[in-house]
Amino acid sequence: MxxxxxxxxxxxxxxxxxxxxxxxxxxxxxxxxxxxxxxxxxxxxxxxxxxxxxxxxxxxxxxxxxxxxxxxxxxxxxxxxxxxxxxxxxxxxxxxxxxxxxxxxxxxxxxxxxxYSLPTHKNTGAFSIFSLADALGARDRRNAWILYQKAKLSGLEDEQIHGTLLWQIRSMRAASKSNSPAEAGLSPFVYQKSKRYSSNFTSRELEILGDRMVEIFHTSRFGGADLGVFIERELLWL
Incomplete structure (x- = not known):
């Protein structure tokens, strides 16, 4: 069962x-x-x-x-x-x-x-976590770091931020290796954006970035540094 x-x-x-x-x-x-x-x-x-x-x-x-x-x-x-x-x-x-x-x-x-999902945002402001995902896809490290700070100020937890960033990376990888939304397992809108963003990275870079995001999650869970510190580092390394 x-x-x-x-x-x-x-x-x-x-x-x-x-x-x-x-x-x-x-x-x-x-x-x-x-x-x-x-x-x-x-x-x-x-x-x-x-x-x-x-x-x-x-x-x-x-x-x-x-x-x-x-x-x-x-x-x-x-x-x-x-x-x-x-x-x-x-x-x-x-x-x-x-x-x-x-x-x-x-x-x-x-x-x-x-x-069980956290709310998209905890206040009534207009901040969207997906703007941060877009900045990652665009490989805009400065804007990504700024939007991360805004995400924190809006009340978002690091685990939700991390989950959204990892989702973006995986969407880009899936889109880059497929020829249609159905093959990638993505909606047409997400597929088109992810396909476009994936051109900003090599396949190896996406693989390494995805692996590092998984690693920082597990490291923070088992007594390593704060997850937020790891996220900031990865955004500044884009």
Missing amino acids: LYLLHGTDREKILNEGKKLQDMLLKKRPDSIVEKFHADRWTAGEIEAYAKSEGLFGNKYIVTLDSLFTLEEGGEGLFEILPSIKDSLNIFFVLESKLDKKTLSKIEKFAERVNE
Whole structure:
């Protein structure tokens, strides 16, 4: 059985995932809890949990956290989704905002899909986070840095800002490697903009930038520097 929790509100996703896990543990106190992260899993391991039971018939509760944060990192999950869906064990997939193509592939196998996203902005001002994404796409480091400061002043959290920037990078990569919006898994409007912006970078530069954005997210989560410091650095390095 599969539960998908995704969106830009990372704190809410983690809290709701913990609540569901605790609720299941009350019903199944002998369950065995396992957790996998983007840099520590294989499709074979996950499928083995989907098809097995613990010692003495114990069930597993397995959390798959941020597998899609790495470029093509979660691709191997698609092939084993049928096994997860039919499993007697419980699987939680916790992800940031997913593109339509990835979401549609997962949700058809999910018992429940919940999206938890932060508001686009917390005040009544006209600031749009997508103006910052556009500055990144245009490779305008000065404007990107200024817009980052405006984003912070408008009340946006660094995790939402980071998620939007990573979405822009991935959209550019997808558009640069495809010939149509459908192939890229993007809306026509986003595809056209991303295709245009991708010409400001080489394919290798987009790959490196995407990898660095994923790395700074994980580093900040596990006790590194503040995420905002990392974001500013990346914008100034455009």
